[in-house]
Amino acid sequence: MKYPNGIIKKNIHQQNTDYANRGMDLEYEINISNDYYKEQNMALIYKKATPMKATKINYSNNKKQITEGFFEIASTTDYNGLYKGKYIDFEAKTTNSTTSFPLSNIHQHQLEHLKKVNELGGISFVIIAFTKLGQTFLLTTEKIFDIMKDRKSIPLAYVKQHGYLIEQKFMPRLDYLLIVDQLLEEKNEI
Amino acid sequence: MKYPNGIIKKNIHQQNTDYANRGMDLEYEINISNDYYKEQNMALIYKKATPMKATKINYSNNKKQITEGFFEIASTTDYNGLYKGKYIDFEAKTTNSTTSFPLSNIHQHQLEHLKKVNELGGISFVIIAFTKLGQTFLLTTEKIFDIMKDRKSIPLAYVKQHGYLIEQKFMPRLDYLLIVDQLLEEKNEI
Numbered sequence: 001m002k003y004p005n006g007i008i009k010k011n012i013h014q015q016n017t018d019y020a021n022r023g024m025d026l027e028y029e030i031n032i033s034n035d036y037y038k039e040q041n042m043a044l045i046y047k048k049a050t051p052m053k054a055t056k057i058n059y060s061n062n063k064k065q066i067t068e069g070f071f072e073i074a075s076t077t078d079y080n081g082l083y084k085g086k087y088i089d090f091e092a093k094t095t096n097s098t099t100s101f102p103l104s105n106i107h108q109h110q111l112e113h114l115k116k117v118n119e120l121g122g123i124s125f126v127i128i129a130f131t132k133l134g135q136t137f138l139l140t141t142e143k144i145f146d147i148m149k150d151r152k153s154i155p156l157a158y159v160k161q162h163g164y165l166i167e168q169k170f171m172p173r174l175d176y177l178l179i180v181d182q183l184l185e186e187k188n189e190i
Numbered sequence: 191m192k193y194p195n196g197i198i199k200k201n202i203h204q205q206n207t208d209y210a211n212r213g214m215d216l217e218y219e220i221n222i223s224n225d226y227y228k229e230q231n232m233a234l235i236y237k238k239a240t241p242m243k244a245t246k247i248n249y250s251n252n253k254k255q256i257t258e259g260f261f262e263i264a265s266t267t268d269y270n271g272l273y274k275g276k277y278i279d280f281e282a283k284t285t286n287s288t289t290s291f292p293l294s295n296i297h298q299h300q301l302e303h304l305k306k307v308n309e310l311g312g313i314s315f316v317i318i319a320f321t322k323l324g325q326t327f328l329l330t331t332e333k334i335f336d337i338m339k340d341r342k343s344i345p346l347a348y349v350k351q352h353g354y355l356i357e358q359k360f361m362p363r364l365d366y367l368l369i370v371d372q373l374l375e376e377k378n379e380i
Contacts, residue, residue: 038306041306041309041310042310043310044303044306044307044310044312046265046266048238048239049238049239049240049241049242049262050239051239052239052242052244052256052259054242054256054259054261063260064260064261065258065259065260066242066244066256066258066259066260066261067257067258068255068256068257069242069244069255069256069259070253070254070255070256071244071254071256072239075236076236080270080271081270081277082277082279082307082310082311082312083310084310084311085276085277085310085311085312086275086276086277086311087271087272087275087276087277087278088277089272113234116228116231116234117234117272119231120231120232120233120234120272120273120274120275121272121274121275121276122234122272122275
């Protein structure tokens with residue numbers, strides 16, 4: 001079992017305070033949660049590699065070194081994988097706002113991708129961390145498309161009402177699969 | 191509908207000859223098949239980005255240019271995605287051999303990954319192109335692990351007996367989801 005360095009179990013209140021203070025590195029939280037899920041044989045969920053294009057490569061001294069390259073725009077979402085036989089796909093975003101999540105934070109093509117995942121029978125959602133509140137929520141793609149009809153940002157009240165607060169624990173740090181279990185139950189799929 | 195440049199519909203015999211002659215670019219065949227599946231709203235299956243690490247980045251002239259970087263070893267397989275709600279995961283390999291597929295072509299950690307996908311209820315397999323024969327097969331992870339007990343390469347006869355020949359068509363070029371349908375039927379999952 002890999003432990004993140006220097007983690008000490010704390011009560012939820014202390015954790016939340018710490019998260020708020022240090023700005024909550026959401027990607028790290030999700031990655032170590034995914035490591036835990038994998039070690040426990042619960043799920044295989046991966047962060048996709050940042051797409052880059054190598055345009056010049058030096059083949060000398062026996063290893064290929066990139067000497068020129070560019071970052072490319074991700075065509076899909078950050079995370080995908082397997083849980084209970086199902087295909088899971090999600091994007092993870094943070095906001096410093098304490099009142100709403102601006103939808104401009106998610107690319108239109110990523111939203112379309114999430115919608116397509118739903119249509120093809122997968123499970124898709126967005127994980128939104130309100131860093132200053134120390135709270136992280138899961139909001140399903142359906143609920144995002146519902147609010148997008150009227151608004152360009154998602155009010156925190158809407159996230160609280162239609163999303164799910166993700167429990168922050170020692171292990172896994174962000175237990176978002178607990179919420180996925182609820183989603184599957186609601187769909188009567190498990 | 192995106193057409194690959196200069197493709198003209200041919201009969202199967204001609205196609206096979208052409209594939210054999212030009213060495214069959216398997217990655218290209220799979221990618222355009224996946225494009226077709228996506229456009230037809232049948233499946234979402236993606237080639238993962240080649241993992242690279244950018245170690246020096248130039249932030250001048252308004253775009254981030256990588257000036258030093260390295261290729262990293264892929265921790266998983268080349269392709270994954272969603273079909274009929276299911277999680278699909280596979281590796282694609284070519285061989286010039288006309289008699290067998292050397293198992294050394296697949297990394298041990300990739301085989302372990304495929305096995306784990308199976309254990310968690312996903313669909314996993316390897317697509318093997320025998321380029322000189324112009325034939326491409328799908329072999330399930332189970333069948334690969336079966337033969338690995340005794341051998342370091344998979345005889346073509348074994349691939350023919352326990353695998354599935356993938357039909358090569360105009361569109362999609364390599365219709366491997368037809369085989370996945372068969373696998374799902376055998377598991378009584380559709």
